[in-house]
Amino acid sequence: GWLLGVERAVSDPAGLPGRPWFRHLIYAPLPSYAAETLPAIREAAVRADAAAARAEIVRLEARLERAAQEARELRP
Numbered sequence: 001g002w003l004l005g006v007e008r009a010v011s012d013p014a015g016l017p018g019r020p021w022f023r024h025l026i027y028a029p030l031p032s033y034a035a036e037t038l039p040a041i042r043e044a045a046v047r048a049d050a051a052a053a054r055a056e057i058v059r060l061e062a063r064l065e066r067a068a069q070e071a072r073e074l075r076p
Contacts, residue, residue, distance in 0.1 A: 001074070002071070002074045002075070005070045005071075005074045006067045006070050006071050006074075007024075008070075009063060009066040009067035009069075009070040010024065010025050010026050010060075010063045010064065010066075010067045011023040011024050011025065011063075012025055012059065012063060016028060016039055016040050016043075017040055017043070017044075017052070017056075018043075019039075022039070025038070025039075025040065025056075025059065025060050025063050026038065026060075027039065038060070040052075040056040040059070040060075041053055041056045041057055041060065044056055
């Protein structure tokens with residue numbers, strides 16, 4: 001239903017850089033299995049790669065816009 005549609009909208013089939021099997025752009029586990037929020041953005045920031053961080057912010061923004069659209073269309 002509704003929540004599943006929104007969750008899918010914030011997932012990207014390309015996955016995370018270096019970890020394509022993790023597709024959710026809001027959260028993913030670290031190698032230690034501790035939770036990591038905004039993983040692609042955080043990992044780019046840790047690497048001090050500003051260009052990659054900006055690109056990931058743009059990708060997340062597009063997915064959030066899609067999720068908002070899904071939420072409006074699939075309103076319970």
